[in-house]
Amino acid sequence: MPGADLPVTLDDIRAAAARIGGFVHRTPVLTSRTLDALVGAEVFIKCENLQRMGAFKIRGAYNAIARLAPEELAKGVAAFSSGNHAQATALAARELGTSAVILMPEDAPRSKMAATAGYGAEIVTYDRYTEDRVALGTALAEERGLTLIPPYDHPDVIAGQGTAALELIEETGPLDVLLVPVGGGGLIAGSAVAAKGMHRDTKVIGVEPEGSDDTKRSLESGTRVTVPVPRTVADGQAVSVPGELTFAVNRHLVDSVALVGDAEVIDAMRFAFDRLKTVFEPSGATGLAALLAGRVDNLPPRVGVIASGGNIDARRFTELLGG
């Protein structure tokens, strides 16, 4: 396959699956005849909203922390995140017997701070209008000897994220196309290595919010493009430039990127609720949105979708759907 010398291989993903298997859920794959009839294809949705801590992020964080040396584990880990990566790092660190320091903006949602603290992490806050989190976090990690766990741009993180697609395809058999939400690109990089490694003809299509199309533009131009601060309801995908390592994988293995608008994402969340009885956060619904809104041309017969997460509370959900 193209890019056989990529930084992450199918064997790495299989090794990650064995490493994290006793800890992460093997999440269910949902199907719906109503959905199939609507879109004219057989659709298999890998429900990472039902994963531990509510999103696929735990796969990569756990895999990366599990591979640290004993002396690194003795000192602890750190992450910058106000989202699912914070909770993933905190939970994985606790389960692996180490400590985590999470740098979060001081105005991060209380519920996310509480969940992260609930997993036993120390939270350090900063003022995101006046302080630079990378400088702060790097200084903090250096001072305390902590290992930084990046949210996507690391081979062990990418390999861990790829285990969701591996499980999906083990269960469904060959897929014609796999739709994967794209933020920093770690989930789709791992998914593409898994999917094309298992069946080289499977197409891998990314899905980005219209307001955050950095990976689409980067693939089209062949080099990493930075877009302005993303404005999208899909906060988990609000990234303005692809990762270096993720882009090095994705430029070889991702066939195209579909874009979805906020209203399409909200419609997909409503469809998931009403018809699939399941809760997707906006980023978790973008793959389904691309299907329902007809954003993928010439849909082939067998379609996989990674629903990346479900971390939205009932209050925010009703606001979004009512608005």
Next chain:
Amino acid sequence: MPGADLPVTLDDIRAAAARIGGFVHRTPVLTSRTLDALVGAEVFIKCENLQRMGAFKIRGAYNAIARLAPEELAKGVAAFSSGNHAQATALAARELGTSAVILMPEDAPRSKMAATAGYGAEIVTYDRYTEDRVALGTALAEERGLTLIPPYDHPDVIAGQGTAALELIEETGPLDVLLVPVGGGGLIAGSAVAAKGMHRDTKVIGVEPEGSDDTKRSLESGTRVTVPVPRTVADGQAVSVPGELTFAVNRHLVDSVALVGDAEVIDAMRFAFDRLKTVFEPSGATGLAALLAGRVDNLPPRVGVIASGGNIDARRFTELLGG
């Protein structure tokens, strides 16, 4: 076991499972460490909200219709229902190549009428303030030679409903207690036959809304008690008297009934949304509500819960949770 001469046996349930297996979903079993920590037990939730047409009802309806004689199938079936049994009968009839007539009150929710019609059933409406649906339905069935498919009080329906517990326990192994929502009593009758047939020491506890405690009262008095018109948010359990056949099973096999209030049910729906990322209709959440509200004393270590359905739309959900 007590009641070995009951109208439904574990073998009937195994036969039903084989009969309906290619048609119904083998629904996922959800677990949540957060939930386990909150209630102090290991909890396994059988997600019949993810069943075809969104509720367990399809199991019994399909099993009953599949057992009809060819000459009965040639004439068609009928049901009275404004709820999940209507959709279940319509869908099962279509899949089994027969026709269905569903008698619904003329003020039934348009969405339920549309779903039922969408499965190809003929809908006959009546005025529920002035007309007697049993007399109407019986006359209609007689006139057209249709077979009535009862919502719970039939051995084939009970055997079909029992397949959910069978699947659950096949997956989890022995449970100390199984919590099952109770309306007319078909789901719990089948569940109790399955659970106690597989492991005689498993306790089976029913869950009823406070405003619809006919089975609790009937079990306590040893005879079927009729309660006033139920007032409860859990419309799927708003039944005022247990079925004859279901009560004949349940009086032998159900250990006790826990009651839950409307606010507790709504809290459980919110918990399911926020933490389990799944959608339960009110009746589907009553088992979880009993756990979260501490309505089951001396909870043993391994607890099964049947979440019976998820047919609530996003609009009604936001009304209930906002109210």
